Structures are given as structure tokens and as C-alpha cells.
Amino acid sequence: MSADDFAQQxxxxxxxxxxxxxxxxxxxxxxxxxxxxxxxxxxxxxxxxSDIREVARANRGFLxxxxxxxxxxxxRQFLDIGTGLPxxxxxxxxxxxxxPEAKVVYVDNDPIVLSHARALLADNPxxxxxxxxxxxxxxxxxxxxxxxxxxxxxxxxxxxxLHFVQDxxxxxxxxxALRGPLVPGSHLMISHAYIxxxxxxxxxxxxVRGVYRRSTSGALAWRDRETVRAYFDGLDLLDPGVVPAxxxxxxxxxxxxxxxxxxxxxxxxxxx
Numbered sequence: 001m002s003a004d005d006f007a008q009q010x011x012x013x014x015x016x017x018x019x020x021x022x023x024x025x026x027x028x029x030x031x032x033x034x035x036x037x038x039x040x041x042x043x044x045x046x047x048x049x050s051d052i053r054e055v056a057r058a059n060r061g062f063l064x065x066x067x068x069x070x071x072x073x074x075x076r077q078f079l080d081i082g083t084g085l086p087x088x089x090x091x092x093x094x095x096x097x098x099x100p101e102a103k104v105v106y107v108d109n110d111p112i113v114l115s116h117a118r119a120l121l122a123d124n125p126x127x128x129x130x131x132x133x134x135x136x137x138x139x140x141x142x143x144x145x146x147x148x149x150x151x152x153x154x155x156x157x158x159x160x161x162l163h164f165v166q167d168x169x170x171x172x173x174x175x176x177a178l179r180g181p182l183v184p185g186s187h188l189m190i191s192h193a194y195i196x197x198x199x200x201x202x203x204x205x206x207x208v209r210g211v212y213r214r215s216t217s218g219a220l221a222w223r224d225r226e227t228v229r230a231y232f233d234g235l236d237l238l239d240p241g242v243v244p245a246x247x248x249x250x251x252x253x254x255x256x257x258x259x260x261x262x263x264x265x266x267x268x269x270x271x272x
Contacts (some may be wrong), residue, residue: 012031013031013033014033014214014215014216015033015034015036015037015038015214015216016034016112016216017110017212017215017216017217018082018084018085018216019031019034019085019110019112020034020038020041021056021084021085021160022085022087023035024038024052024053025053025057025087029085029112029116037211037214038052044207044211045204045208047204048204048205049261050259050260050261050263051258052258054256054257054258054259055258058244058246058256059191059263059264059266062159062245062246062248062264063091063157064089064094065248065249066157066249066266067094067095067189068094068098069249070095070155070187070189071094071095071098071099072098075095075102075154075155075186075187076101076102076103077102077153077154077155078091078103078104078105078155079105079107079140079144079148079154079155079156079157080104080106080107080157080159081132081156081157081158081161081178082107082108082134082158082160082161083106083107083108083113083117084108084113085112085113086116086117086120090120091104092124092126092127096124096126096127100126103126103147104126104127105130105143105147106127106128106129106130107130107132107140107144108129108131109216110216113129114131117129128147130144134158134161134162134164134165134174135165135170140178141177141178141180150182150183151183152183152185153184153185153186154182154186154187155187155188155189156178156187156188156189158178158188158189158190159189160191160192160193162175162192162231163192163221163222164212164217165219166219166220166221168221171221171223172230172231175188179271185270185271186271187269187270187271188232188235188268188269188271189267189268190231190232190267190268191245191267192223192228192264193220193263194222194223194224194225194228194263194264194265195222195261196260205222208220222262223265225265228242228267229241229242229267232267232269235269235271236269236271237267237268237269238267238268238269241267242265242266242267243265243266244259244265245263245265245266246263248268
């Protein structure tokens, strides 16, 4: 699908998961339909003893720490799929502070994201954004190859987006496809929604899924640690493994009362 095709899909009356996430983080790039849907999720999460804003902040913190670590470890190419709306400390800003020559490809299917990111990146030749959908990994990789050299290590970032793929087999297929071209020294970075064992599903899980079914994602699927860990099978999982995002290499994890029942699992692994 071309960028023009994506641009024609703007419908301010349909909540966008990218714009809802922007709202959770305190952003302003959202429409009334996005805010209404996001506020419903905020309420449903609160009624279940969780805080969706803390979930979003924890995921964002993992993303920043993770790509900074990879840049400091020598990775110079990043493919961020489902990037979302630009905010503070975007991937290219974090990694290019470490290594200015780093190349970054952002991928998203939200036309507002594409428009904002292109404006932000106009003066950054090392970073581009392309229109693409996680569910079409072959197309995403082909588009990214116009800017990245897959004969050298690449970090593939799939942060808080795989849980919008409802079918487990499809999610596995997507991850396998994204791993396919990665040479030794590359990395796979994933964060994914989950619910703590013993909690069952959140009290309002069906209602939460219902909100996301009516959004641009069309779905929301929580997955357990074993399932998320399996995405890294055959790779060298970095310490501390697959853990709640707020616990991944945070020197000052603090207190996250809104994440006691779940949130986002996170992990990074190296291609041996």
C-alpha cells in the first residue's frame, strides 16, 4: 500500500491506537474520538486496579533505555515498526545522541503519524519514515532495505504493537519474518501487553477489547511470559530476560502501583 493510500484512510471518527497512546502520554495530537476511547480505557483500567498511563510510561521508558543500550553496544541501524506519534526522546534522537551516524527507519500505518514524522525528520537525512503495516512484514522489510543495509546488524524494534495482532499464529509468523533477514549482531526488541498470573483476565477485559475492536487496530490480545519469551527462541536473550517493562535495566525503578496486575512485558535478544 502506498503512502497516498494510507493518507486517504484518515477518519477522525475512528479512534486510532497511535493517537490514543499519544493521549495516554499527555500528548495533544489526537481527535475527540481518540480522547473518548482513551478515557474509556483509563476508566476501565482503573476499575480493574491498573493505570493505563503508567503502562504507557513504562513502555516508553523501556524503549528509550533499550535503544540507548543498543546504540552504546555498537548497533548503528534501527527499524522501529509501529512508531506512533513523535514525542520526547524518539528513537532517532536517543540513538543519534550516542552515535550521530546511526540510521533509523520508522514504520507506521497511521496517516497522522506519517505526516508529523515527515515534518520532524525533514532535516535528518539519517532517519526516514515509511508507510507500512506490521501485518505485512515482507513489505516492511523491503521498504526498510531502501535505507538500511541488512548485510550488517540491524535492531528491529516492535514496541507495544504486536498485541494488536489477535491471532497467535499470525503474531508468530510476523516475528519469524522479521527475524529472517537479521545477520549475527542484530537485535530483536519487543514489548507486549500482559496480565500477571493469578489475576485471571482484568475485570473489564472484554470491555477493553471491545474499545480496541472499534479502533484502527481492530483487536487487542494479552499474551503470557512464555509466549512472549518464545518470540526470542534461538536468540541470545539479554539480561534480565523478559520482564515487566519498568524493570528492564532501570537503575531507579521506583514504585508503579498501577502495574501490579499487569502492563507490558519487555525483552531484547541478540542474533548469535
